[in-house]
Amino acid sequence: MPAIQHIQAMKKLLCALLISVIALAPLAEAAGSFSFGNSAIREISIYLNERKLEFKTMPVVRGGIVYVPVIELASELRLYYQRHDEQDAVLYKNNLFIKIVKDSETAYINGAPISLQGAVFEEDNRLYLPVSLIAAALDFQDSWDPSTGTYTMLSGEAGYKFTFFKDSFYKKIFVDAHGVNISVPLHWERLTTERQSFGFIDSYEQFSVEIMAERQGPGASLEDWQEKVLEDVEENRSSLAGTIGIDTMTTTRIDSHSLEYNVRQGPEILHNVNYVFLQENIGYNLHFAYNDYIDPVYAKSIIRNVAESFQVDMLTIRESEEHYVEYKNFFEYGIRLDHELFSNQLAFNSQRFEGTLLNPDGVEQFLITVSRGTDKLEFVVPVQGGKFSTRIYLPFGLGKHNVLIETLDKNGLIFDAKRDLNFEPRINYHRNNVMQFSLINTSSDKIRYLVPTVRIPADDEQISSVSNLLSYKEVTQYGKARALYLWIIETIELDDSNEPYKRSALEVFDNEIGTEEEIGLLYASFLRAIGIPARMATGESSTHRHLWVEVFINGEWRVMDIGHEYAVTSSSLPLTYFWLDRATYYADYKNITSLNE
Numbered sequence: 001m002p003a004i005q006h007i008q009a010m011k012k013l014l015c016a017l018l019i020s021v022i023a024l025a026p027l028a029e030a031a032g033s034f035s036f037g038n039s040a041i042r043e044i045s046i047y048l049n050e051r052k053l054e055f056k057t058m059p060v061v062r063g064g065i066v067y068v069p070v071i072e073l074a075s076e077l078r079l080y081y082q083r084h085d086e087q088d089a090v091l092y093k094n095n096l097f098i099k100i101v102k103d104s105e106t107a108y109i110n111g112a113p114i115s116l117q118g119a120v121f122e123e124d125n126r127l128y129l130p131v132s133l134i135a136a137a138l139d140f141q142d143s144w145d146p147s148t149g150t151y152t153m154l155s156g157e158a159g160y161k162f163t164f165f166k167d168s169f170y171k172k173i174f175v176d177a178h179g180v181n182i183s184v185p186l187h188w189e190r191l192t193t194e195r196q197s198f199g200f201i202d203s204y205e206q207f208s209v210e211i212m213a214e215r216q217g218p219g220a221s222l223e224d225w226q227e228k229v230l231e232d233v234e235e236n237r238s239s240l241a242g243t244i245g246i247d248t249m250t251t252t253r254i255d256s257h258s259l260e261y262n263v264r265q266g267p268e269i270l271h272n273v274n275y276v277f278l279q280e281n282i283g284y285n286l287h288f289a290y291n292d293y294i295d296p297v298y299a300k301s302i303i304r305n306v307a308e309s310f311q312v313d314m315l316t317i318r319e320s321e322e323h324y325v326e327y328k329n330f331f332e333y334g335i336r337l338d339h340e341l342f343s344n345q346l347a348f349n350s351q352r353f354e355g356t357l358l359n360p361d362g363v364e365q366f367l368i369t370v371s372r373g374t375d376k377l378e379f380v381v382p383v384q385g386g387k388f389s390t391r392i393y394l395p396f397g398l399g400k401h402n403v404l405i406e407t408l409d410k411n412g413l414i415f416d417a418k419r420d421l422n423f424e425p426r427i428n429y430h431r432n433n434v435m436q437f438s439l440i441n442t443s444s445d446k447i448r449y450l451v452p453t454v455r456i457p458a459d460d461e462q463i464s465s466v467s468n469l470l471s472y473k474e475v476t477q478y479g480k481a482r483a484l485y486l487w488i489i490e491t492i493e494l495d496d497s498n499e500p501y502k503r504s505a506l507e508v509f510d511n512e513i514g515t516e517e518e519i520g521l522l523y524a525s526f527l528r529a530i531g532i533p534a535r536m537a538t539g540e541s542s543t544h545r546h547l548w549v550e551v552f553i554n555g556e557w558r559v560m561d562i563g564h565e566y567a568v569t570s571s572s573l574p575l576t577y578f579w580l581d582r583a584t585y586y587a588d589y590k591n592i593t594s595l596n597e
Contacts, residue, residue: 043058045148046153049153054076061146066132066144066151067118067129069126071127073129082328084332088100088331096109096110097111107133109137111340111341111342111343112342114133117130131151135153140153141153171185171186179213180213183305195210196211197210204293206290206293210286210287211285212285215281220278220283223248226257226259229259233272240261240263243261254310256277258275258307263289271289272287275288275307280312286310325435333360333363335355335357337355338354338355339354339355341437343437344440345439346440346442351394353390353391354388358386366407367432368380368406370392371404372402375395375448377448378454379392397446400439401440402437402438404435405434450531450533452525457504457506460529463509467527470526471484477553477554478554481527482578485560485565488522488523489562491512492514492519493514494566495514496566501515502518505521516546516564516566520547520549523549524536524549527551533551533552534550537592539589540589541589546563547563559580560578
């Protein structure tokens, strides 16, 4: 009997243990462990190539999906991370913008939606996302081995982005150890696993670059960092062959200095060039070395290209590449777009831009800047009742256009954002930034001088209605342009005070008075509103600077100097300054330019 009681007691104990294991299993999984069949519970390990990523808060597995804490993953991969509100958070690196939304199975890569394996969730004030999202966004090959609890991401060749510099192909290499990337010649390979060095070495030729980084003391300058690198070079003076050349005026995309010197290595001379950069109090050193078998002109061209490509991943946004960024203001204003918008989206001459501000906070206007190369146009978009609706025009023909959305200041004034031309735009680099993206225009139509701008509001309902009403009886564009010209000089009074621009085209129309410049802008607005290309031009005469209108009709540009028409003593026909030959007109002026209107 005691033996039977003992057996029954053991059964009860085993049942209790089994129940405890079943009850604690979900907790163990949430805490970052996972049960692998009959194996012991192991931690989950995440690898990028051969490097194990370190997490203070362990990854977890839910429903067979590996989740990682976002903030710690960002730190390990040197991603810029910002959580703007309870729902939204963003990650950024190398023009890769990722937005995640709590409790959502959809994330956004450069604005384009992507379905997740599982919903983003929050636990202990930390957001967790499926690590497969990062693998997909960075083009990493990934694999998950539940038997060992190992998730592996491989960058390999997929980690490269290819570019074309001066007739040669380069590949972009991400140096995660220092949070930077550079572009190197396509045939260069990694030389060592211990150091961040890349290049090409064979029986004769040797050409390489090593990337080094060192945190500087508070208040350190680029000159201080250059002096420190110089001291390190001079420590090995016995091997130096000749003097050290120092260039403190080196100009790359990011301010840099350079050192140039030769080092004796056995019977050979190695030519060395150091490019030094300082960003966010971290000193970066690109150390190039090549031997005499490398043509020096070719070598210096390669070195310059690689140095020009240097980029600090977490900071810079390269406008020359694909990009999409929603800045802090996007989230603070609670902007919700009514349509899909993503990086390099295809458009035909224009792109819809409509949405709502849940928290307008006094925002009444957006300033939209569209640029391509050195060309730039600005548009103002009203925000009424927390809503905005417009089209973003792509005026520079076929190809990529870069778009920046900003808020105007409290007085509604247009301003030039203070941007250091030596640096690329940064995350939140200007307090008025809302969002930034690129669009691809699929139309080759030249609409540059048809689109509305800040000072030529051709899309205004009143301007459009009046210009069509005044010209509808005319059949030709010449006749329409002439009808509008006549109406203005008969209706609008000239303000000859020569004061700076102060009235908008609408104010000139409403008040029936304006300066030569203001009247010219009203005329250009009328013309664009009815589909006639018009632009403003300016030039210097022997006595003063003058501004006039030019129109494109019947395949040629003609001068319409409506301001000077007011100076004609007789208001009777024929018109004196309408439809003038440009070459003849230009003979009286110098330094003639078309305004960026």
